[in-house]
Amino acid sequence: MRIVLDQVSKVYNSAQPNEVVALERVSLAIDKGEMVCLEGPSGSGKTTLLSILGCVIAPTGGSASIGDKKIARLPDHFRTSYRRQLVGFVFQHFNLLEERSLLENVTLPLYPLGVSPRVRRERALPLLQRLGIDHRRDFPVRQLSGGERQRAAIARALINDPPLLIADEPTAHLDRPLAGEIMDIFAALKAEGRTVIIASHDPLVVTHPAVTRRLALHGGRLLADPPGQR
């Protein structure tokens, strides 16, 4: 399952006074099992690029595909379908529902698929165990620590067993030892054969041994030669 972007652009508020060119003709290809680190200063378009790869938004120009699926110009409904089949997304701001329990939050993607409560639980518990938060499964999210939330967000991204895992600044709010642990989790997921794409400017992420490639964005353009590329 190869990911290909060809001349992908994204313009927000096109032809309006507040027009923003967030991505400009980005082309890249990512192979199955790669662990790609996406760097770039704030506002350079990292989240925008991840959202296109993650079938959350459509680019305004160019073409994109995941495996044999074209994802650039799709009606909302189909993009959502691909999103839940192909992508696990760990959001920059977690996007957890504060009042609902950890278990509920992690299994939210399974509701519209009609997965029964029992099966939802059976699928969530091993993930929570693996991430070391199963003792918190009935806690409302608002009572969880930052690290626990981050793990919850990762567990939820994995609940559909997606081939592609996308994480937006997953270590930004964590202390160093915790950030290291999270990166080890991603490394393990990569080792399982999943493609992992992480946006970050955290040195700990950028220099992690599991990272196979580094990409750098600047002002919406992909730099040919990222700084410090090994």
Next chain:
Amino acid sequence: MTPHPLGRLLNILDYALSSLRRRLLKNLLVFAVFTLVVFLFSSLLLTRGALGDLAGRLLAAAPDITVQQMVAGRQVPIAASACEGLRGIPGVGLCRGRLWGYYFDSENGANYTVIGLPEGPAGQAPASLSHAVEGRLPQPGERGKAVLATAVRQQLGLEGRRFFSLFRPDLELLSFEAVGTFTGSADALVADTILLAEADVRHLFALPEDQNTDLLVDVVNPLEVETIAAKIADRLPGVRVISKERIAKTYRAVFGWRSGITATALLLALSAFVILAWDRASGLSGEEVREVGILKILGWQSGDIILLRFCESLLVSLFAFLSGWLLAWVHVAHFQAALLRPVFLGWSVLRPQFPLLPPLAAADLFLVLAISVVPYLAATAVPAWRAATVPAHSVL
């Protein structure tokens, strides 16, 4: 993975339930107002239905034609001999005088209807009457005996006693013995009634021998009632002729008018309900937008969100509808529509103890469903759609 339709529905229903629990206070408020409106409206319908039944029974007992003498626009006694003048009209059956009047009990501040015991051709009380009485009727020719409605018995304070007195116009005190009480549904129809021998009524009201309160005319063929009523009005100058059909119209008008007042009150409640529904429906708070955005970015489709909203509204409105209807039924059938009786039955000091038995009409049920649950769902459809169009990337 293709979604499992039933599982999807159950899961979304489950999610809707827990959402409702989360906003318990607000939803309870909506539920309460909704239940109240359904309760009021259903009570109204059920009471009207029950009273309609009652009116039907009253009508069944009413004579085909009543003839009253009018002087200066007021009813005065009519001579029994007037019946002679009607004999020649083809189709006229039995014609007889009736004695009745209103008696004001100044001590208790109550009005009674005093009725002379109607007698059949053989000087015998109709059999249907004796079945409706517990105890006995005054025998033919017997004086000083009375049959009372339960409400009158209470008003007179007769528990345990048998004798009571009424004043003649010249303040002579007449004493009567209560020998019977109306029972069952008859009691309801004659709630303020005192039944006496005709001679006693004549004496009590000091009516001259030949005079009656009004005349009752039976008609052989029910289809000819209106025609014969018109002929009677021609024959007898200065009389008012009341046919069964006109009584029916009067009942309908009274019920209609009284229900009109209630309907107005109901309209107020309904508007409150609409405002509430609208508030609940239109208010898409920042938090709600965020929740929908999260669900959508996690793979919920717009249709899932609409279904979720629909389930929430349906749960609230359907349960409120059911409990409102059930409460209304208990209210009307068990508590005799205690809250609506003053509206329907007017200002009589005696609250007639009508045993209301609401008819079980599916049409009523669907009517209430149609004016409560359906508009509520409709009112929440637009906001549900608005919520469903919150874009997934709004939470990025």
